[in-house]
Amino acid sequence: MRELRMLIVEDEFLSRQLLQTYIAEHGSCDVAVDGKEAVRAVELSYEAGKPYDLVFMDIMLPEMDGQTALKEIRSFESARGIMGEDTCKVLMMTALSDARSVMEAFKNQCEGYITKPYSKVKLDEAVRKIGLGGWS
16 A cells, blocks of 8 residues: 555644644645645645645635635646546545535535544545545
């Protein structure tokens, strides 16, 4: 099983620490604390020829929210002809559970959505549901 390249986009320290603990066994992980950092990290990963397999994106972020960051990431990928299975998988994460946020996340082309608080079991289930190879 190959190691996955992952990016956690989360502004709360404890949430980042918990998520890093949950996913550490699956591969390497970088961190961004706001949407602008996330977009730049994804762009740099593609430019280096080592794109992220999975991005955990909080919706409520400083500087640029997760919905906007996701739109910019998809726009970057599209402009470079990166489509379908070649795009990075994005799992949106938030304390919000309203239908509007869920629908907007999917409209912006996320692969999945999970609400906080989450457990390792709930997180593993959400990642398996999006069909990411290498997640056991």
